Amino acid sequence: MIITTCGNSVNIAKKMASKLKAKYSPLTIGAFPDGDLYLRFNHEVKGQTVVIVQSFQPHPDQSLFDVVFAAETAKDLGAKKVILVAPYLAYMRQDKRFNPGECISSRVMAKLLNHSIDKLITVDPHLHRYKSLKEVFTVPAVRLTADGLLVDYLKKNLRKVVIIGPDWESYQWAEDIAHKIGAEVTVLEKTRYNSRHVTEKMIHPIIIKGKDVAIIDDIISTGHTLCEAAKSAKKFGARNVYALGVHGLLVENAAEKLKKAGVKKVITTNCIEHGTNRIDVTPLLVEALRKEK
Numbered sequence: 001m002i003i004t005t006c007g008n009s010v011n012i013a014k015k016m017a018s019k020l021k022a023k024y025s026p027l028t029i030g031a032f033p034d035g036d037l038y039l040r041f042n043h044e045v046k047g048q049t050v051v052i053v054q055s056f057q058p059h060p061d062q063s064l065f066d067v068v069f070a071a072e073t074a075k076d077l078g079a080k081k082v083i084l085v086a087p088y089l090a091y092m093r094q095d096k097r098f099n100p101g102e103c104i105s106s107r108v109m110a111k112l113l114n115h116s117i118d119k120l121i122t123v124d125p126h127l128h129r130y131k132s133l134k135e136v137f138t139v140p141a142v143r144l145t146a147d148g149l150l151v152d153y154l155k156k157n158l159r160k161v162v163i164i165g166p167d168w169e170s171y172q173w174a175e176d177i178a179h180k181i182g183a184e185v186t187v188l189e190k191t192r193y194n195s196r197h198v199t200e201k202m203i204h205p206i207i208i209k210g211k212d213v214a215i216i217d218d219i220i221s222t223g224h225t226l227c228e229a230a231k232s233a234k235k236f237g238a239r240n241v242y243a244l245g246v247h248g249l250l251v252e253n254a255a256e257k258l259k260k261a262g263v264k265k266v267i268t269t270n271c272i273e274h275g276t277n278r279i280d281v282t283p284l285l286v287e288a289l290r291k292e293k
Ligand code: R5P
Pocket: 166, 167, 169, 170, 195, 198, 217, 218, 219, 220, 221, 222, 223, 224, 225, 226
Protein backbone atom coordinates (compact mmCIF):
# COMPACT_ATOMS: atom_id res chain seq x y z
CA MET A 1 0.00 0.00 0.00
CA ILE A 2 1.28 3.47 -0.92
CA ILE A 3 -0.03 6.49 0.97
CA THR A 4 0.20 9.74 -0.85
CA THR A 5 -1.21 13.25 -0.66
CA CYS A 6 -1.72 16.20 -2.96
CA GLY A 7 -0.65 18.73 -0.31
CA ASN A 8 -3.50 18.98 2.21
CA SER A 9 -3.65 16.51 5.14
CA VAL A 10 0.10 15.88 5.07
CA ASN A 11 0.34 15.24 8.82
CA ILE A 12 -2.55 12.78 8.86
CA ALA A 13 -1.15 10.99 5.80
CA LYS A 14 2.27 10.56 7.43
CA LYS A 15 0.76 9.29 10.66
CA MET A 16 -1.48 6.85 8.77
CA ALA A 17 1.47 5.48 6.84
CA SER A 18 3.46 4.96 10.01
CA LYS A 19 0.57 3.21 11.82
CA LEU A 20 -0.19 1.02 8.80
CA LYS A 21 3.50 0.38 8.09
CA ALA A 22 2.87 1.54 4.53
CA LYS A 23 5.12 3.57 2.25
CA TYR A 24 4.47 7.35 2.43
CA SER A 25 5.30 9.05 -0.82
CA PRO A 26 3.86 12.52 -1.46
CA LEU A 27 3.12 13.59 -5.00
CA THR A 28 5.04 16.30 -6.74
CA ILE A 29 2.44 18.85 -7.77
CA GLY A 30 3.15 22.09 -9.52
CA ALA A 31 2.13 24.15 -12.51
CA PHE A 32 3.56 24.81 -15.92
CA PRO A 33 4.15 28.51 -16.74
CA ASP A 34 0.73 28.71 -18.41
CA GLY A 35 -1.01 27.37 -15.29
CA ASP A 36 -1.56 23.78 -16.49
CA LEU A 37 -1.28 21.26 -13.65
CA TYR A 38 1.92 19.20 -13.36
CA LEU A 39 1.69 16.03 -11.29
CA ARG A 40 4.11 13.18 -10.70
CA PHE A 41 4.20 10.00 -8.59
CA ASN A 42 7.58 9.50 -6.96
CA HIS A 43 7.24 5.80 -6.21
CA GLU A 44 6.30 2.72 -8.23
CA VAL A 45 2.53 2.18 -7.95
CA LYS A 46 2.08 -0.76 -10.35
CA GLY A 47 0.06 -3.51 -8.66
CA GLN A 48 -0.29 -1.47 -5.44
CA THR A 49 -3.24 -0.06 -3.55
CA VAL A 50 -2.78 3.70 -3.75
CA VAL A 51 -4.34 5.74 -0.96
CA ILE A 52 -4.71 9.45 -1.67
CA VAL A 53 -5.20 11.35 1.58
CA GLN A 54 -6.57 14.79 0.82
CA SER A 55 -9.01 17.06 2.61
CA PHE A 56 -10.84 19.32 0.19
CA GLN A 57 -9.92 22.43 2.13
CA PRO A 58 -8.19 24.78 1.67
CA HIS A 59 -8.72 25.25 -2.08
CA PRO A 60 -11.64 22.86 -2.77
CA ASP A 61 -11.52 23.28 -6.56
CA GLN A 62 -7.82 22.64 -6.82
CA SER A 63 -8.06 19.71 -4.39
CA LEU A 64 -10.74 18.06 -6.49
CA PHE A 65 -8.78 18.58 -9.67
CA ASP A 66 -5.55 17.31 -8.08
CA VAL A 67 -7.29 14.18 -6.79
CA VAL A 68 -8.87 13.40 -10.16
CA PHE A 69 -5.51 13.81 -11.95
CA ALA A 70 -3.71 11.78 -9.28
CA ALA A 71 -6.24 8.93 -9.34
CA GLU A 72 -6.31 8.74 -13.13
CA THR A 73 -2.50 8.76 -13.23
CA ALA A 74 -2.27 6.00 -10.60
CA LYS A 75 -4.56 3.81 -12.70
CA ASP A 76 -2.66 4.66 -15.85
CA LEU A 77 0.54 3.54 -14.08
CA GLY A 78 -1.05 0.20 -13.20
CA ALA A 79 -2.27 0.71 -9.61
CA LYS A 80 -4.47 -2.16 -8.40
CA LYS A 81 -6.90 0.07 -6.52
CA VAL A 82 -7.22 3.80 -5.78
CA ILE A 83 -8.76 4.82 -2.48
CA LEU A 84 -9.48 8.43 -1.66
CA VAL A 85 -9.39 9.29 2.04
CA ALA A 86 -10.95 12.74 2.24
CA PRO A 87 -11.29 13.66 5.93
CA TYR A 88 -13.30 16.68 4.72
CA LEU A 89 -15.30 16.36 1.52
CA ALA A 90 -16.24 19.72 0.02
CA TYR A 91 -19.30 20.59 -2.07
CA MET A 92 -21.72 18.42 -0.10
CA ARG A 93 -23.73 21.42 1.12
CA GLN A 94 -24.97 22.29 -2.39
CA ASP A 95 -27.27 19.26 -2.46
CA LYS A 96 -30.16 20.82 -4.36
CA ARG A 97 -30.96 23.64 -6.74
CA PHE A 98 -31.87 26.37 -4.25
CA ASN A 99 -32.45 28.86 -7.09
CA PRO A 100 -33.29 28.22 -10.76
CA GLY A 101 -30.24 27.51 -12.91
CA GLU A 102 -27.89 26.62 -10.05
CA CYS A 103 -25.35 23.82 -10.25
CA ILE A 104 -25.96 20.91 -7.85
CA SER A 105 -22.26 20.85 -7.07
CA SER A 106 -22.33 17.72 -4.89
CA ARG A 107 -23.49 15.65 -7.88
CA VAL A 108 -20.83 17.04 -10.21
CA MET A 109 -18.09 16.50 -7.61
CA ALA A 110 -19.26 12.92 -7.01
CA LYS A 111 -19.49 12.20 -10.73
CA LEU A 112 -15.87 13.22 -11.25
CA LEU A 113 -14.74 11.08 -8.32
CA ASN A 114 -16.90 8.09 -9.31
CA HIS A 115 -15.06 8.05 -12.59
CA SER A 116 -11.57 8.25 -11.12
CA ILE A 117 -11.44 6.45 -7.75
CA ASP A 118 -12.39 2.93 -6.62
CA LYS A 119 -13.43 3.79 -3.08
CA LEU A 120 -14.05 6.80 -0.85
CA ILE A 121 -13.54 7.08 2.89
CA THR A 122 -14.66 10.32 4.53
CA VAL A 123 -15.56 11.71 7.96
CA ASP A 124 -18.96 13.21 8.79
CA PRO A 125 -19.87 14.32 5.27
CA HIS A 126 -22.61 16.93 5.21
CA LEU A 127 -25.64 14.70 4.70
CA HIS A 128 -28.72 16.84 4.90
CA ARG A 129 -31.10 16.26 2.04
CA TYR A 130 -29.10 13.17 1.04
CA LYS A 131 -29.55 10.48 3.65
CA SER A 132 -26.59 8.43 2.44
CA LEU A 133 -23.49 8.83 0.30
CA LYS A 134 -25.00 6.15 -1.95
CA GLU A 135 -27.34 8.80 -3.34
CA VAL A 136 -24.41 10.41 -5.15
CA PHE A 137 -21.56 7.89 -5.14
CA THR A 138 -21.60 4.76 -7.27
CA VAL A 139 -18.21 3.58 -5.93
CA PRO A 140 -18.16 2.19 -2.36
CA ALA A 141 -18.26 5.19 -0.03
CA VAL A 142 -17.59 4.84 3.68
CA ARG A 143 -18.93 7.43 6.08
CA LEU A 144 -17.00 7.58 9.34
CA THR A 145 -18.07 9.71 12.26
CA ALA A 146 -15.98 11.66 14.75
CA ASP A 147 -18.84 11.64 17.31
CA GLY A 148 -17.06 9.13 19.57
CA LEU A 149 -13.91 11.27 19.55
CA LEU A 150 -15.93 14.38 20.44
CA VAL A 151 -17.50 12.43 23.30
CA ASP A 152 -14.02 11.43 24.57
CA TYR A 153 -12.84 15.03 24.35
CA LEU A 154 -15.84 16.34 26.26
CA LYS A 155 -15.54 13.66 28.92
CA LYS A 156 -11.90 14.55 29.49
CA ASN A 157 -12.03 18.31 29.15
CA LEU A 158 -15.54 19.71 29.55
CA ARG A 159 -17.35 17.31 31.82
CA LYS A 160 -20.18 19.52 33.03
CA VAL A 161 -21.51 21.25 29.94
CA VAL A 162 -24.88 21.81 28.38
CA ILE A 163 -24.92 20.89 24.69
CA ILE A 164 -26.50 23.07 22.01
CA GLY A 165 -27.11 22.12 18.39
CA PRO A 166 -27.27 25.32 16.31
CA ASP A 167 -29.90 23.94 13.90
CA TRP A 168 -32.07 20.85 13.31
CA GLU A 169 -29.44 19.23 11.09
CA SER A 170 -26.96 19.32 13.96
CA TYR A 171 -29.43 18.08 16.53
CA GLN A 172 -28.94 14.40 15.58
CA TRP A 173 -25.29 14.42 16.71
CA ALA A 174 -25.73 17.03 19.48
CA GLU A 175 -28.40 14.82 21.07
CA ASP A 176 -26.37 11.64 20.67
CA ILE A 177 -23.23 13.22 22.15
CA ALA A 178 -25.21 14.79 25.02
CA HIS A 179 -26.76 11.42 25.79
CA LYS A 180 -23.33 9.75 25.88
CA ILE A 181 -21.88 12.28 28.32
CA GLY A 182 -25.09 12.59 30.34
CA ALA A 183 -25.60 16.30 29.54
CA GLU A 184 -28.69 18.35 28.86
CA VAL A 185 -29.26 19.35 25.25
CA THR A 186 -31.30 21.80 23.24
CA VAL A 187 -31.53 22.93 19.65
CA LEU A 188 -31.75 26.43 18.19
CA GLU A 189 -33.83 27.47 15.22
CA LYS A 190 -31.61 28.79 12.48
CA THR A 191 -32.77 30.98 9.62
CA ARG A 192 -30.23 31.41 6.84
CA TYR A 193 -30.67 34.48 4.63
CA ASN A 194 -27.41 34.04 2.73
CA SER A 195 -23.88 32.66 3.15
CA ARG A 196 -22.98 35.40 5.62
CA HIS A 197 -26.25 36.12 7.36
CA VAL A 198 -28.02 33.77 9.75
CA THR A 199 -30.17 34.25 12.84
CA GLU A 200 -30.50 31.85 15.76
CA LYS A 201 -33.46 31.59 18.11
CA MET A 202 -33.76 29.58 21.34
CA ILE A 203 -37.01 27.67 20.83
CA HIS A 204 -36.77 25.12 23.66
CA PRO A 205 -35.09 27.09 26.44
CA ILE A 206 -33.29 25.03 29.07
CA ILE A 207 -31.48 26.36 32.10
CA ILE A 208 -28.05 27.51 30.98
CA LYS A 209 -27.65 30.46 33.34
CA GLY A 210 -24.24 30.19 34.99
CA LYS A 211 -23.42 26.98 33.10
CA ASP A 212 -20.75 26.09 30.56
CA VAL A 213 -22.15 25.48 27.09
CA ALA A 214 -20.71 23.51 24.16
CA ILE A 215 -22.22 24.30 20.78
CA ILE A 216 -21.57 21.46 18.33
CA ASP A 217 -21.75 21.57 14.53
CA ASP A 218 -20.35 19.51 11.67
CA ILE A 219 -18.88 22.49 9.79
CA ILE A 220 -17.65 25.86 10.99
CA SER A 221 -17.17 27.87 7.80
CA THR A 222 -17.62 31.65 8.14
CA GLY A 223 -18.52 31.10 11.78
CA HIS A 224 -21.76 33.09 11.50
CA THR A 225 -23.90 30.14 12.64
CA LEU A 226 -21.86 29.56 15.78
CA CYS A 227 -21.43 33.31 16.46
CA GLU A 228 -25.20 33.79 16.54
CA ALA A 229 -25.65 30.61 18.60
CA ALA A 230 -22.99 31.81 21.06
CA LYS A 231 -24.67 35.21 21.38
CA SER A 232 -27.97 33.49 22.09
CA ALA A 233 -26.34 31.27 24.78
CA LYS A 234 -24.74 34.32 26.36
CA LYS A 235 -28.09 36.13 26.34
CA PHE A 236 -29.52 33.23 28.33
CA GLY A 237 -26.72 33.60 30.90
CA ALA A 238 -24.17 30.96 29.84
CA ARG A 239 -20.90 31.26 31.79
CA ASN A 240 -18.43 29.96 29.20
CA VAL A 241 -19.27 29.08 25.62
CA TYR A 242 -17.21 26.52 23.67
CA ALA A 243 -17.58 25.95 19.91
CA LEU A 244 -16.90 22.42 18.66
CA GLY A 245 -16.77 21.59 14.97
CA VAL A 246 -15.72 18.47 13.12
CA HIS A 247 -14.59 20.47 10.10
CA GLY A 248 -13.02 23.80 10.96
CA LEU A 249 -12.94 25.61 7.63
CA LEU A 250 -12.78 28.86 9.57
CA VAL A 251 -12.74 31.16 6.55
CA GLU A 252 -12.95 34.96 6.63
CA ASN A 253 -11.46 35.34 10.14
CA ALA A 254 -14.09 33.06 11.63
CA ALA A 255 -11.99 32.22 14.69
CA GLU A 256 -11.58 35.94 15.47
CA LYS A 257 -15.33 36.56 14.98
CA LEU A 258 -16.19 33.69 17.30
CA LYS A 259 -13.96 35.15 20.00
CA LYS A 260 -15.69 38.52 19.64
CA ALA A 261 -19.08 36.78 19.91
CA GLY A 262 -18.04 35.46 23.32
CA VAL A 263 -16.69 32.01 22.49
CA LYS A 264 -14.00 31.05 24.98
CA LYS A 265 -12.43 28.32 22.86
CA VAL A 266 -12.90 26.88 19.38
CA ILE A 267 -12.21 23.14 19.23
CA THR A 268 -11.95 21.22 15.95
CA THR A 269 -10.74 17.88 14.66
CA ASN A 270 -7.75 17.68 12.34
CA CYS A 271 -9.97 16.73 9.37
CA ILE A 272 -8.78 20.16 8.22
CA GLU A 273 -5.41 21.20 9.63
CA HIS A 274 -5.81 24.34 11.76
CA GLY A 275 -4.51 25.86 14.97
CA THR A 276 -7.80 24.99 16.69
CA ASN A 277 -7.30 21.22 16.17
CA ARG A 278 -7.62 19.36 19.46
CA ILE A 279 -9.11 16.05 18.29
CA ASP A 280 -7.18 13.60 16.13
CA VAL A 281 -9.20 11.56 13.61
CA THR A 282 -6.22 9.48 12.42
CA PRO A 283 -7.21 6.38 14.46
CA LEU A 284 -10.62 6.32 12.72
CA LEU A 285 -9.03 6.46 9.28
CA VAL A 286 -6.38 3.88 10.11
CA GLU A 287 -9.04 1.43 11.32
CA ALA A 288 -11.03 1.92 8.11
CA LEU A 289 -7.94 1.24 5.99
CA ARG A 290 -6.70 -1.82 7.88
CA LYS A 291 -9.26 -3.90 5.99
CA GLU A 292 -7.59 -2.92 2.73
CA LYS A 293 -4.14 -4.24 3.66
C1 R5P B 1 -24.98 23.87 7.63
O1 R5P B 1 -25.94 23.22 7.36
C2 R5P B 1 -23.84 23.34 8.43
O2 R5P B 1 -24.21 22.30 9.27
C3 R5P B 1 -23.18 24.46 9.22
O3 R5P B 1 -24.10 24.94 10.19
C4 R5P B 1 -22.76 25.58 8.31
O4 R5P B 1 -22.03 25.07 7.25
C5 R5P B 1 -21.94 26.61 9.05
O5 R5P B 1 -21.59 27.63 8.17
P1 R5P B 1 -21.14 29.04 8.72
O6 R5P B 1 -20.03 28.82 9.71
O7 R5P B 1 -20.67 29.79 7.50
O8 R5P B 1 -22.32 29.70 9.34
